[in-house]
Amino acid sequence: MNLHDLKSVCGHCTIRELCLPAGLSDEEVHLLDQHMNHRQAVPKGEYLYRVGDPFRSLFAVSSGFFKTVLLHEDGRGQITGFQMMGELLGLEAIHSDHHVCDAIALEDSAVCAIPFDQFEQLGQVMANLRHRFNKDLSREIVREHHVMMLLGSMRSEERLANFLIDLADRHAERHQSSVEMTLRMTREDIGSYLGLKLETVSRLLSRFHDEGVLEVRGRRVRILDRDALALRRTETHN
Amino acid sequence: MNLHDLKSVCGHCTIRELCLPAGLSDEEVHLLDQHMNHRQAVPKGEYLYRVGDPFRSLFAVSSGFFKTVLLHEDGRGQITGFQMMGELLGLEAIHSDHHVCDAIALEDSAVCAIPFDQFEQLGQVMANLRHRFNKDLSREIVREHHVMMLLGSMRSEERLANFLIDLADRHAERHQSSVEMTLRMTREDIGSYLGLKLETVSRLLSRFHDEGVLEVRGRRVRILDRDALALRRTETHN
């Protein structure tokens, strides 16, 4: 990487406004920038961290796609989220100073790391950053509330419809097509996240396909009728 | 209330170490204290806040018991948590400056409120408080991860066993009996939280009762065999 001629990596980052530096002034971004370890590669299939690892840094996904997996003693695992460009990884570890889930790259990816103690120090002088970070943490809580709603109160079709729309929206935020997407995760991963078995996910995708809502070819998905899909997110769509 | 002769309410609070001031020095607690509105009563059944309310203050439960409910357009609601003494309410609202769920007192309760803008200002001078609060937010994320695991991967019996043990443990932290408890919420509330119908909850409680694990009389629950209950939290307990 040839970065030494750039004053600030974050400042020139295309996803700056989706990432930690969002809403900070140029000077603030510059300051933050100096504490970060930019663009570390994480090849597909590799662990960014594992349960039990000591917590040192927060990570921002710079490119690629991750999943976070919570392991249960009896082998069962629950996927707690999928992370794309600009999203933070490691927030769960602040509480106990240790990671409590695994983070795995689902495609060749890169992350920017910031040592958390330095990050907290920066809070001393950057009220903006403090506020910003509180919002990030709060947003994660809200996101998880929605997953709880999904898992606790919705039927399988609604869960999948919500999942697909959410993915599409996040692609759109990143200026990627929200119509044609390639799923980075397996059917089993989707099932784990949605509290369903992979067969159920597969059947639902086939159904959406047959009904003309989606075009599904393996991991390639095209949303043919966004409105129809959106309707299926809720019960009352007679 | 007659508090003017106390230097610091938080400093004398019995649950200080479970609440926001945990880990702060006496001076820090005192400073924090001056920004708080202590012990506001919230009668049973009342809303502490509702979806859409502007977010002004964070709340710490000073006594009593709350539930937070996420509402879905089609009337469905999902309970996202139950809060006891020392636990924080309102964290979900930081992100959007508006509350995104309802908080309802399940018994006559009291809360301490702290205006969030003042709280964030305090972060400027109190690194401890910042760190502490980051941990609180992270803990909430971890807690929700566990709920996701519960809702996504566990069967009904395991869900209820986990719920009961969690409640018992939180009672114990508060120096209340972890053997005999009175449930503050209805069967329907429990069901909502666990992604089950109230009939299922009722049947499971009856089953635990019949099997000698619990003694259940309405909302009064006594844990007769903690080990047996703990075993039922996981699949593999042949």
Next chain:
DNA sequence: AGGGTACAATGACATAAGTCAAAATCCTGG
């Protein structure tokens, strides 16, 4: 005190999603 409304328990039955199994397809590395 007692009458009424909310809450809880239980039974009979329905169904959404899980399980098991087999075949089809897709990738990937040599």
Next chain:
DNA sequence: CCAGGATTTTGACTTATGTCATTGTACCCT
């Protein structure tokens, strides 16, 4: 470019939990 494992699809069948209905209980509130 092919072989072999991983992933996906689909079908037949099972089951855990939901649904509906009834009765019982408890707790307010006047």
